[in-house]
Amino acid sequence: MSEASPARSSPASPWAIARRRFLGHWQAMLGLAVLIVLGLLSLLSPLIAPLDPSVDLANRLQAPSAANWLGTDDAGYDMFRLLLAGSRVSLLIGFLSVGIAITLGTVVGAVAGYAGGRADALLMRIVDLFLSVPRLVLLITAVALLRPSIALIVIVLGLTGWMGVARLVRGQVLAVREREHVLAARALGYRPLRILFRHILPNVLTPVIVAATLGIGNAILAEAALSYLGLGVQPPDTSWGLIIFSGQDRMLDAWWITAFPGILIALTVMAFNLVGDGLRDALDPRHAQ
Amino acid sequence: MSDALLAVTNLRTVFRTDRGVVEAVRGVSFELAAGETLGLVGESGCGKSVTAMSLTRLLREPPATILPGSSVRFRGEELLDASPARLRRIRGAGIGMIFQEPMTSLNPVLRIGDQVAEAIREHAGGDRGAVRARVIELLGRVGLPEPAERYSAYPHQLSGGMRQRVMIAIALAGGPDLLVADEPTTALDVTIQAQILDLLADLQRELGMALLLISHDLAVVSQVADRVAVMYAGRIVEQGRVPGLFRAPGHPYTRGLLRALPRLDTPPGPLPAIPGRVPDPRERLAGCPFAPRCPEVMSRCETDDPPAFPTGTGTARCWLREGEA
């Protein structure tokens, strides 16, 4: 006599359930809304509000007005368009560097956790090595030795951000590796690569996703700090950090030059954090049925 | 019988979840006399643990709610009306509880002696010397070898059986009249289980304590209990004395369970399994909850929920028992 499967009233895959929980999390939705607006503006800025590269000294250091919503800087650039142009760079650096960090960290962590033994020990010592170097110092050194560029910043941020992910993934892999469904996969004669990709990693990814969203915020802050020190993005490129740098001598009279990028950075990082929190709550296995 | 130690009447506990209201306990009534052992048995989801936790309001409310109309009288006092402070005093001094997993019920970072001492101080008080002496006395009472040395041990240094003994010691610290044991031996090996059950029986006799033993294991309950209540879908479907209930069960569910149980004294071979599955706790049920699976179902069972009728050893909620002596 057959047993009927339970009736399905709503999407049932673990991802679909998590997505539904995420969409119901109002703080995460707020953060997501901010990011979507920012992302769209940033992406479309060359079309809707391109920055005129010619200097307009007649118009310099104007306070926010109807003509220039956020004022102008000391070269006469409209702040709104300047910030949009800067957002492209800041967000690009944020996403790319985190992309590198996550990929590298996941690979190292997965190999260390699954292989165990000497490979694990070796890889973890390398992680320790990288962790012992202060990120900002490494960044400053690299920039001092080589020509500063967006690519360099992305690479250095990526190479200094992967270690936490590696440790996280390794711990998760170690735990999931002992689960019976993994043992069953071994008993079915599946090869280690298949087991790692199909049976272990999908069950390990959730904290990595959360770490990624939070990491983007960190990367944006790191880039801003660098550029503020004059060691980051260089003209003619612009970034939020660079804008703050350019306005630091005029913080009292032309306050808009430093205030607005500062607010934007804070807003963006906050938005990423809210989304990260929402993702963590949505993906938390303790909420699972 | 208002002189019963514990009298539960029409207990109804529901949970509000984001997928609807779950009626975990749907009108449970039973009594327990002083010094008596009642076994509460049922399969997973039948509501037995929720019943136990509802007695002293250990559930988080919300999401749990004990519905009005429910009554839990302990030594004549209505617990569901008691203030939080009064309830705290009763927990431990009047009603003690032990649970299934001693590793998580004991604080892993505190010494076991200190944990027992804490319970003693809370309910009986005394100076350090007196408390320590009492701890060692209790640990000895529950059969822990070398209690004075074991005082400073941490939970992870003890075996499962020994940890469960410590849990019992903590539960006894307040000198309760009733011990509620929720699956106390489920996580233990069968030889250790036998020791713990013997211990509980000895302590009961010595202290005149009543025992409410909750378990899914019919055999365990049959060894220890004076009476048994069988739960299904949030209700007690049959209550009766041991061994009578096991020899001549009055409810088809009890009969089905006993037949489906693989036992040492039954020969190998296919077991008559109860068809179907336990109803989802979210379902609203019309009529007898067991009707969809009952081999003796009548048309009346699907529409009318039977009340409790007397049987040879107790009562059973089954229309088949209507009209019997």
Place this chain on the structure above:
Amino acid sequence: MNADVPLVRAVGLVKRYASGRATSRRGHEVVAVDGVDLAVPSGLTTALVGESGSGKSTLGRLLLALEPPTAGRVEYRGVDLADMGAAALRAFRRRAQVVFQDPFGSLNPRMTAGAMLREALTVHGIAAGAGARRRAEGLLERVGLTADAVDRYPHEFSGGQRQRVGIARALSVEPEFIVLDEPVSALDVSVQAQILNLLRELQRESGLTYLFVSHDLGVVRNLADRIVVMHEGRIAEQGPADRVLSAPEADYTRRLLAAVPRIP
């Protein structure tokens, strides 16, 4: 059925773990299996009975080459598992399968039942594409579920249903030997009976050999032809089920039987 030729044989099997495991008695090492000689006859159910720490689960894994022994050897149809190359080992994996105790760990929470079965079928070249899907549905029906279970995720099933899926997974590669590690211990009484009946039926239909690991003597009594009693890594006693249960020779077996609560 030639019950004299053992399908699986263990000779002098020892498994030691370095410190870090549960309760270590001998300083730094835990000896999980301490010198076991065992023969599993073909076509029958051999029960491996013991309490926690007896080594029964570890022995099950050793017999499936899921862990390497510290000493001794395991032979399958006369061939030492340690001598098998990659190809022979893969062929062995088709012949020897495992069913675990549910509830949560034994199925991949991110794969549907159908996907799990189809993976096994395609990796071993038994079927592919639409044929694999049909076979998956057939397997699920054979273990007592309906065909639409193929699209369900583990969390949508009850404990008993998940166990059926686990059995279907083991059957998918058409094994002749299955190690069942406490397959019904986490199930309710009514479901337990259903699963035991299913296992019995499948054995009768396909001539399967079972190694049934359990601590529950009642369950073992229901299904076993032979019983092997383990205690602290060693075999205390073994023999035909009826004899071991009614006339135990070892002290430990007697203690175990005496401790089992009986219904009046």
